[in-house]
Amino acid sequence: MEVLQFLFFGMFALVIVISALGAIFCRNIIHSIVSLVITFLSVSGIFILLNADFLAISQIIIYAVGITILLVFSLMFTTTKDDNKLWLAFAPRTILAFVVAGTLFILLMFNITNKFTDFNINPKSFITKAPKESTIELLKKQGTTPIIGKQLLTKYVLPFEILSILLLGVIIGAAVIAKKDTNEKNRASESA
Amino acid sequence: MELGLVHYLILVAILFxxxxxxxxxxxxxVKILISIEILLNAVNINFAAxxxxxxxxxxxxxxxxxxxMAIAAAEIALGLAILIACYNNRHSIDIEDYTSLKS
Structure with missing residues (x-):
């Protein structure tokens, strides 16, 4: 059972890393968006391994469908055929990017493994505890959705409401910003 | 092999x-916005782990x-709206063309 879990984790992790690299290094922007969708789907697989079924489904609904459609539609408005030449930045910036990402990775590993000394599967720097038997039984019966729903409407109700106001503002703001300026168009037609 | 916290943390470090x-x-x-989505996804895996x-x-x-997730959706909607507004001005999606603040 545990071997199978590890196998699935390795598979998903490999697909995530390869497709995330593809999303960045593909020349054609449509190819990189398709690669991004593969990343999102495999991340939802990782969520299922982490006992987060509600998150996995939300990941597919919000990221793999919603955000991708937004990206593709904005691509239709903006990209032209010769944008494929916009592949990588100029050499100084590319080198800087590799240096920054590498340094960050080394720093993160330094912290995770506690100065490269602690290679346990549950690092001592973090407090971990196995879930209770009753919790596992509950999760098998009803999933995490009731737990998250209860938390959202009791303890975290204020952030939840603020989030809804934020989303309303974003809807209005996005519509206003992306709208073509009608005054400008009238002026252009008058001068022509 | 047993699956522990450190495997997820290493995966998140690589993805980030x-x-x-x-x-x-x-x-x-558009690719910069894609990279921001990858960053937010990495953070999400970390939280779930x-x-x-x-x-x-x-x-x-x-x-x-x-x-x-909700904030990521808001961010991508606003980012793409700003992108379309900028494109109507400049007719380019090259980040190197947006240098009018440089004196």
Whole structure:
């Protein structure tokens, strides 16, 4: 059972890393968006391994469908055929990017493994505890959705409401910003 | 082989660094937005991992991951709206062309 879990984790992790690299290094922007969708789907697989079924489904609904459609539609408005030449930045910036990402990775590993000394599967720097038997039984019966729903409407109700106001503002703001300026168009037609 | 917290943390570190790399390396604005999505996804995996190995009874990390998802959707909608507005001005999606603040 545990071997199978590890196998699935390795598979998903490999697909995530390869497709995330593809999303960045593909020349054609449509190819990189398709690669991004593969990343999102495999991340939802990782969520299922982490006992987060509600998150996995939300990941597919919000990221793999919603955000991708937004990206593709904005691509239709903006990209032209010769944008494929916009592949990588100029050499100084590319080198800087590799240096920054590498340094960050080394720093993160330094912290995770506690100065490269602690290679346990549950690092001592973090407090971990196995879930209770009753919790596992509950999760098998009803999933995490009731737990998250209860938390959202009791303890975290204020952030939840603020989030809804934020989303309303974003809807209005996005519509206003992306709208073509009608005054400008009238002026252009008058001068022509 | 047993699956522990450190495997997820290493995966998240790799994914986050790929996101940072893409954020700096790309010239296309749409690709920069894609990199930001990869970054937010990495953070989401981290939250879910700590929720699994820390407090599965309350699943606080998963609640925060839901918040991050909503904020990511808001961010991408606004970012793309700004991109379209800029494109109407400049007719280019090359980040190197947006230098009018440089004196």
């Amino acid at each position: 660094c790929i996101g940072i790399l893409g954020l700096i390396i790309s010239r296309n604005i 700590f929720a699994n190995f820390g407090d599965l009874d309350e699943a606080k990390g998963q609640v925060f991951a839901i918040f991050i």
